[in-house]
Amino acid sequence: MIMIKDLNVWYRDNKILDNINLDVPRNVILTIMGPSGSGKSTLLRAINRLIEIYPGVRVEGEIYVDGVNVFKARTEDVRRNIGMVFQIPNPIPNMSIFDNVALGPKLNKLVKSESELRDIVKWALEKAYLWDEVKDRLKEPAAKLSGGQQQRLCIARALAMRPKVILMDEPTSNLDPVATNRIEELMVELKKIVTVVLVTHNPAQAARVSDYVAFLYKGRLIEVGSSSQIFTSPKNELTEKYITGRIG
Amino acid sequence: MARLIEHPLGIIMLLVISIVSVMIIFLIIQSIPILLYRGLEFLTTSSWNPVKEEYGILFALGGSVVVGLISVALGAVLSISLAVFVAEISPVRLRSIFVTLNDIGAAVPTVIYGLWGLIYLAPFLYDYVMAPLSTFLSSVLGVPSRPGTSIFTASILMAIMIVPFSSAIIREGLLSIPTHLREAIISIGATRWELIWIQIKMVKNYIIGGLLIGFGRAVGETVAVAMVVGNVIQPEFYKIFLPGYTVSSLIADQYQNAEAYTYMVSALFAASLFIFIVGLLANMVGLSMVKRR
Numbered sequence: 271m272i273m274i275k276d277l278n279v280w281y282r283d284n285k286i287l288d289n290i291n292l293d294v295p296r297n298v299i300l301t302i303m304g305p306s307g308s309g310k311s312t313l314l315r316a317i318n319r320l321i322e323i324y325p326g327v328r329v330e331g332e333i334y335v336d337g338v339n340v341f342k343a344r345t346e347d348v349r350r351n352i353g354m355v356f357q358i359p360n361p362i363p364n365m366s367i368f369d370n371v372a373l374g375p376k377l378n379k380l381v382k383s384e385s386e387l388r389d390i391v392k393w394a395l396e397k398a399y400l401w402d403e404v405k406d407r408l409k410e411p412a413a414k415l416s417g418g419q420q421q422r423l424c425i426a427r428a429l430a431m432r433p434k435v436i437l438m439d440e441p442t443s444n445l446d447p448v449a450t451n452r453i454e455e456l457m458v459e460l461k462k463i464v465t466v467v468l469v470t471h472n473p474a475q476a477a478r479v480s481d482y483v484a485f486l487y488k489g490r491l492i493e494v495g496s497s498s499q500i501f502t503s504p505k506n507e508l509t510e511k512y513i514t515g516r517i518g
Numbered sequence: 519m520a521r522l523i524e525h526p527l528g529i530i531m532l533l534v535i536s537i538v539s540v541m542i543i544f545l546i547i548q549s550i551p552i553l554l555y556r557g558l559e560f561l562t563t564s565s566w567n568p569v570k571e572e573y574g575i576l577f578a579l580g581g582s583v584v585v586g587l588i589s590v591a592l593g594a595v596l597s598i599s600l601a602v603f604v605a606e607i608s609p610v611r612l613r614s615i616f617v618t619l620n621d622i623g624a625a626v627p628t629v630i631y632g633l634w635g636l637i638y639l640a641p642f643l644y645d646y647v648m649a650p651l652s653t654f655l656s657s658v659l660g661v662p663s664r665p666g667t668s669i670f671t672a673s674i675l676m677a678i679m680i681v682p683f684s685s686a687i688i689r690e691g692l693l694s695i696p697t698h699l700r701e702a703i704i705s706i707g708a709t710r711w712e713l714i715w716i717q718i719k720m721v722k723n724y725i726i727g728g729l730l731i732g733f734g735r736a737v738g739e740t741v742a743v744a745m746v747v748g749n750v751i752q753p754e755f756y757k758i759f760l761p762g763y764t765v766s767s768l769i770a771d772q773y774q775n776a777e778a779y780t781y782m783v784s785a786l787f788a789a790s791l792f793i794f795i796v797g798l799l800a801n802m803v804g805l806s807m808v809k810r811r
Contacts, residue, residue, distance in 0.1 A: 320705055325610055350707035360702045364720050373716075374706040424702070431706060 271296040271465040272317060272435060277331035279312055279321065286312045288489045290331070294482070299457055299466040301476040301497075304486035305518050310469040313486065314437050317467065318352040319345050336434050350378045353428025353436040353464070357443050359420035361412035361427070368408035370423055371395060374431040390430055397463070398426035399456055418449025425456065429464075436460065438468045442475065454479050473513045477501050485509045487517075542794075549788035552781050560788060564753035566768075568775065573785040575765065575792075580755035581747065582737050582764040582793060584669055589676035589736045590729050596677065597685035597732070598718065598725060604685070605692035606714055617689070623682030632745035635675040640666035640746055643674060648759045660757030667748040670758040672767075675746055676739060680732030687731065687808060691724030692717055723807045730804030734797040740766040765793040 272294035279287040287309045294300045302310045315321035317333055319340055333340045340348045361370045371391045374380075381387045391408075395401040400422040404415070412423055421441060428436050438457070442450040457466055457479050470476055476483050480497040485508070493506045504510045511517045523529060552560055556573060563574030604616045644666030652662055662668055695717055703713050718725070748761020749771045755762050763771070769786050776782040 318705060320701055323701075323704060346707045346709055349705055352705075354702070354705035356698045356702060358696075358698050360696070360699050362699065362703070362716065362720065364722070373703075377709075377712055378707045427702075427706065 271336060272467065273332075273334040274313075274317075275332040275334075277313075277316060277329070277333065279309070279316055279330075280328040281324075282326045286489055287316070290491050292484055292491060292494060294465060294467060296465055297461050297463075298481040299461050299468055299479050300482040300484060301468045301470055301480040302484045302486055303470050303473055303476045303512070305512070306471055307488075308486045309489040310471070310486050311439055314354075314439055314467060314469050317435070317437060318349050318354060320349070320354070346378070350374070350431055351433050351435065353425075353431060353433040355421070355424050355428055355436065355438045355441045357440045359417055359424055359444065361415070361420050361423050363411065363413045365412060366409045367404050367412050367415070367423060370412045371426045371430045374427060378431060380431065390432075391426075394426040394430040395423075397429050397460070398422045399452065399459075400426055416449070418445050418452060421445060421449070421453060422456065425453075425460075429460075433464060435465045435467065438466060440469055440471065443471075450475075471518070473501075473515075485512060487512070545787055545791045545794065548784055549791045550784070552784035552788045555781055555784075560785070561792075564751070564755075566751050566772075568779040568782050571779060571781050573781060575768065575785070575789050577751055577753050577755050578763040578765045578768040578789065579792065581669055581672075581752075581762040582766070582796075584755055584758060585673045585676055585743065585747070585764050586733050586737045588670070588673035588758070589680060590733045592674070592677035593680045593684055593732050593736075594725070594729055597681045597683075597688055597728065600681060600685040601688035601692055602714055602718070605689050606710075606717070617686075620682050620686060620689070624686065628679065628739060628742040629745075631675060631679050632742035635671065635742060635746040636665070636667070639675055639678075640668075640671045642666075643671050652759055656759075658757070660754070660760035662759040663761075667746050667761050668759050669747060669755060669762045672743045672747040672764065673758065675742055676736040679739065679742060680735050683735060684728035684732040687728030688721060688724050691721035691728075691808075695720060723810055727804040727807035730800045730807065734800035734804065737764075737793060737800065738766060738797040740770050743767050744770045765789050 274290055274292040277287055277290040278285065290313060302313060304310050312321055316329060317335065321327050322329060335352060368391055371394050372387055375387060375390050381390060392401060395404065400419060403419060412420065415423060442453050445453065454475065457468065460466055468479065477497060482494065483497050483500040484494045485492045487508055493500065493504060493509045500509060501513060504513065552573060559574055561579065562576055564577035565572045565574040600620065604613060604620065608616055644662055644664060648662035648666060648668065648670060652659060700713065703716050708716065743764050744767035747764055747767050749763060749767060750761040752760050752762040754760065769790055773786055776786055
């Protein structure tokens with residue numbers, strides 16, 4: 271589903287990502303884990319070309335998403351097909367619950383009628399396990415929701431564009447354990463309809479939800495494998511040190 | 519209260535507050551005679567004839583409102599554009615230069631704006647805007663005359679003067695939007711202009727607040743307006759190509775002779791009381807909008 275070939279990213283003179291090669295199969299959860307500063311977020315943001323909005327960033331290499339070379343496509347089209355969820359639950363504060371979810375389909379002109387828009391918003395909220403909690407107050411400001419609900423709203427916002435891939439950048443790091451648990455269950459459910467690339471610095475979370483795990487350290491991809499292989503018999507010493515908590 | 523008096527800085531604060539309060543009380547007391555003498559006619563008629571002790575400031579109130587409204591409407595367009603340019607479009611490296619330039623605009627003494635307005639802006643507007651437009655709009659806007667001093671010129675000058683303030687407030691609003699929110703909007707496929715539009719809606723309170731503060735300034739500004747508004751008692755204040763008065767320019771223009779007449783001092787105080795209330799309200803509502811976010 272995603273193919274990353276010889277990816278290098280610089281910020282000014284610093285090399286942030288060093289020759290990354292990574293394949294992500296369809297409908298799985300692949301987790302990129304690593305200590306902070308290892309380049310996880312940069313790698314995630316390279317996939318939807320979000321990293322390029324920052325001045326001083328230079329990207330080299332190839333990334334294919336569903337067969338399309340993202341560096342040859344229009345950035346808006348690339349991002350439309352790739353949903354993203356962030357560390358801090360960030361619905362647009364002055365918009366209603368409904369409008370937050372409807373924003374993507376509206377901007378990208380994915381719907382032809384109001385009823386079609388309502389259907390897609392409902393569908394996305396259902397898929398994000400939020401519909402039952404908000405169906406009677408869709409017009410209320412999104413800021414009124416709890417942190418966990420806001421994060422599920424952000425997942426719904428990403429889903430509403432019917433993307434093929436969803437990128438999640440430490441989506442539970444600002445949530446309590448109960449809300450974290452719900453998001454993790456949701457991720458596992460979501461891989462039926464999308465491919466999920468998750469970034470976390472929490473090896474336990476990676477072990478709970480992932481099909482595949484990639485370990486990133488100081489901008490280099492140290493090891494990739496199935497979740498069970500990485501957590502039971504890592505091939506690289508650094509990986510073992512990381513999952514056993516000796517580096518981090 | 520006791521602690522305030524004990525601390526030297528507390529005493530200074532109390533002193534400042536009492537001076538302002540005494541000023542306001544003084545303003546109200548001084549306004550009473552003319553209001554008793556003329557009643558509501560003071561506000562609803564357009565006459566200013568000290569010899570006959572006739573005072574009605576509708577023409578000046580109207581001038582102030584027209585200058586305030588036009589300058590804010592025009593200032594809105596200019597200051598939003600400028601704020602968007604500085605916060606969103608200009609390269610980050612140049613941003614601090616633009617911010618400084620913008621803020622210098624707010625620091626220029628108003629008399630310089632006034633002088634520039636009188637010598638350059640008024641003739642320019644006369645030649646290129648008022649004279650051409652008045653050939654077919656003179657019945658609505660009035661027939662302008664050289665050197666172009668008019669309500670319209672004052673409005674344009676005020677728009678230019680409030681832009682540095684309003685745009686600084688709007689700019690700070692835009693810059694306060696967290697990066698992750700911008701990333702979120704971009705990540706759902708928003709183009710640059712869609713991103714800007716969504717952000718403008720997010721800082722709506724800053725925009726309204728910035729413009730209300732600008733309105734307060736436009737209504738209260740004296741020197742620059744007095745230099746370009748023409749200072750003519752003109753009951754048809756809505757004919758903006760004609761010279762006129764605003765309340766503040768009326769006060770600045772008339773105070774020298776005030777002591778010679780029975781009610782004129784009181785009339786000027788009452789006029790300033792109204793302009794003070796309008797300006798204060800605009801500022802207070804504006805500031806609360808900015809703070810509410």
